[in-house]
Amino acid sequence: MHQRHFYSSGSAWEPIVGYSRAVRVGNLIYIAGTTATDEHGQLVGVGDPYRQAVQALRNIEKALRYVNSRLDDVVRTRIYVTDAEIWDAVGRAMVSFLGRSDRRRRWCK
Numbered sequence: 001m002h003q004r005h006f007y008s009s010g011s012a013w014e015p016i017v018g019y020s021r022a023v024r025v026g027n028l029i030y031i032a033g034t035t036a037t038d039e040h041g042q043l044v045g046v047g048d049p050y051r052q053a054v055q056a057l058r059n060i061e062k063a064l065r066y067v068n069s070r071l072d073d074v075v076r077t078r079i080y081v082t083d084a085e086i087w088d089a090v091g092r093a094m095v096s097f098l099g100r101s102d103r104r105r106r107w108c109k
Contacts, residue, residue, distance in 0.1 A: 002026035007066040022063035029069050034059045049086040053093035
């Protein structure tokens, strides 16, 4: 059996609803739903889906680093948007933040 390694971002919601930002079990890492909040719990990029997506990706990257991983290791993502009209801004943020290399094309919407 593999040991579990937990990473808490310090979010006020983690102890209330009982989750960790990231959990590593063996060579698998699970990242909890991630939003565009900063280290103080404040929303970044109000009204700007591009900036919100970049902030969420930064939060994911930080959690991955804590469990000794990186964005290059990600095989799959699931992104939810509240309005289909903003998907293009979110997609642009992913490309600008992650780049366009063949390794990055594994990202799914």
